[in-house]
Amino acid sequence: MEGYCSIILNHVTVKQSGKSLLNNICFTLEAGEHLAVFGASGSGKSLLAKALKGAIFHTGTIEYKKKGVAVNPIVAYVPAAYPLKARSGVSGFYYRQRFNTCTAGDAATLNTELSQKGDAATITRWLETFQLLHRRNTPLIRLSHGELKKMQLIRHLLTNPDILILDRVFTGLDAKSRKVLHTVLNQLAATGITIILITDSHELPASITHFAEMSNGTVINYTPVEQLGFMKSMQPRKLNASLPSLKKAYHIGPLLSMKDVTIRYGNNTLLNNINWQVNNGECWLIKGHNGAGKSLLLSLINGDHPQAYSQHIYLFGKRRGSGESIWDIKSRIGFVSPELQHFFDPATTIFQAAGSGFFDTIGLFRKLSDAQVQKINEWLSFFSLQDKAQLPLAALSGGEQRLVLIARALIKDPLMLALDEPCQGLDDSQSKMVIQLLDRIHKETGMTLLFISHYEDEVPSCVKNIMELDKGVPTIYKSVAPAAFAKPRHHTLTHRVS
Structure with missing residues (x-):
């Protein structure tokens, strides 16, 4: 035409x-x-x-x-x-x-x-x-x-x-x-x-x-x-004052240590010579272009990548592959990623998806205790999703589904949060709420945070360290001032990119 x-x-x-x-x-x-x-x-x-x-x-x-x-x-x-x-x-x-x-x-x-x-x-x-x-x-x-x-x-x-x-x-x-x-x-x-x-x-x-x-x-x-x-409807959402209880996140020694970690598929090197240590209570931004290896790095930490067990990766004081089960490691890590959201069965209810965080499964296949049921209800209420608890995930907007997975990550009181673009799919109000939540959790519990985002204004203020990947090669900056993240996404409402 x-x-x-x-x-x-x-x-x-x-x-x-x-x-x-x-x-x-x-x-x-x-x-x-x-x-x-x-x-x-x-x-x-x-x-x-x-x-x-x-x-x-x-x-x-x-x-x-x-x-x-x-x-x-x-x-x-x-x-x-x-x-x-x-x-x-x-x-x-x-x-x-x-x-x-x-x-x-x-x-x-x-x-x-x-x-x-x-x-x-x-x-x-x-x-x-x-x-x-x-x-x-x-x-x-x-x-x-x-x-x-x-x-x-x-x-x-x-x-x-x-x-x-x-x-x-x-x-x-x-x-x-x-x-x-x-x-x-x-x-x-x-x-x-x-x-x-x-x-x-x-x-x-x-x-x-x-x-x-x-x-x-x-x-x-x-x-x-x-x-x-x-615009009228996008007013910032206030953070609910009644935060569900979370344990203090404390561990003696480094939570994560990587030594000369390299990941290859055939002749393609996706991560090259990663040497990195994350100490208890530190908050890191992992940044880089699309395909730089950011999500791959988190997959090694979370135990989802098979090559994780042939590398020098230490989590919570133990070398990966030295006898601990994948579930032992996952029980201490709260994980969110865009891909994880897509692999849930759409018929899984919101309650089941949130509750699966206790067992680190994609779906709920075990009976819950009364205390676990109460914890699920507290987190769904915190995100104003309690009235939708029995709806399937597919009935929610993409932003609401992401909030369910954030609740799933927090529900087990992890020592570390590994969040791959957690604000992706959220509206502006929800994004601000989640960032405020992460800052509050870190302040109150000392929880360690690994955070991926392509937008500087989505980075919580507790983040003080940066790892940047370029084609799998790391550049690490320590103790970066918060002002380094104080850049607008692109432009204001009155300035458009031509």
């Missing part, structure tokens, strides 16, 4: 089990306009995206017109998560399979996944644009979360869409990749593709002309982007 088309929504409503999830949404995005959709977690943003794609049943109408004539455009929808499947078509890889050399061979590679959608020359051009050419033959299950996000985007761009709907596409990308994506989206918008972003106020390409603010399944504000500063 040549040129832009207009999008007209009239009384669009989505109901499930008699409950309105989207309610009477009406607006028109004129030809040549581009939209950003904001709102708190659970406000209905992703449901609106699915309705525009035609991926969910709705009442009311969504019309696409060009010069007043109805058209049937190609609509590409890039969801917030990408479910990995084996080459056999079976979904549901188990979590540790991501790091297993043998079983990962069943996963499609980046190149085979993309070759289903486009020609080799176009694929190569997009891989170069998003710095993925060197990962062309890598199994999808081995890609980082940010690299998977780039793959999703390229896969949909190869369909030559007329309308491109992107659900939190910036999430998980490093700073350089986010800058590239801003440029790409602005270029696409100039070529006749209508851009619709489900995003937050920190990621607003210059091509966006309008924004829709959502709350409780309705559009409460639809206006030109120049009035973005008048």
Whole structure:
């Protein structure tokens, strides 16, 4: 289709089990306009995206017109998560399979996944644009979360869409990749593709002309982007004063020591000569570009990577592989990652997911004591999820699911928290609440923190140390002043990246 088309929504409503999830949404995005959709977690943003794609049943109408004539455009929808499947078509890889050399061979590679959608020359051009050419033959299950996000985007761009709907596409990308994506989206918008972003106020390409603010399944504000500063719903959430009880986190000697740790797959070196010690009560930021090895490093600590047992890694005073079980180690580490969230069975209830933290399983398969049940209820109440305890995880927004996994990590009073982008998928209010929570926990218990984030303003103030990885090679900075993290994500509400 040549040129832009207009999008007209009239009384669009989505109901499930008699409950309105989207309610009477009406607006028109004129030809040549581009939209950003904001709102708190659970406000209905992703449901609106699915309705525009035609991926969910709705009442009311969504019309696409060009010069007043109805058209049937190609609509590409890039969801917030990408479910990995084996080459056999079976979904549901188990979590540790991501790091297993043998079983990962069943996963499609980046190149085979993309070759289903486009020609080799176009694929190569997009891989170069998003710095993925060197990962062309890598199994999808081995890609980082940010690299998977780039793959999703390229896969949909190869369909030559007329309308491109992107659900939190910036999430998980490093700073350089986010800058590239801003440029790409602005270029696409100039070529006749209508851009619709489900995003937050920190990621607003210059091509966006309008924004829709959502709350409780309705559009409460639809206006030109120049009035973005008048957003209503994203007020900071106050931290609940009744924090569930946590034990003091105390251990004699270093919690973690790595000596000459190197991880290779064939001829590829993913981590190179890591020498690192984490003492009791220290808080570290682990940073680096997409694919630098950050999540791989945490997988060694958490015991999910098989090569962890052939390396000189000491946890809580014992060398890994010297006789302790994986569960002995995991019982002292609270762990959160984007990948972990995706490997839970969607039918697992919120209560079960939180409770599985007592046993470090992905799902609850053991009977709980009365004290454990009480602890689960306390944490769900703390995150205002107590009324949803028996709902399946799939019924929650991505942000609410992440809060459940944070509760799962804290529920067993760990000595160490290993958090891989814990604020990913949270709205601004939830992110601030979680950062305040981590600072408070560290202050009250002395808990050690290993923290991964691509955004400096998501780093808790208790973090004083940095490890930066560049292609698996570490650079370590000790005792960094808090001011080093006091940078805005990108820009203010009134300054957009062009």
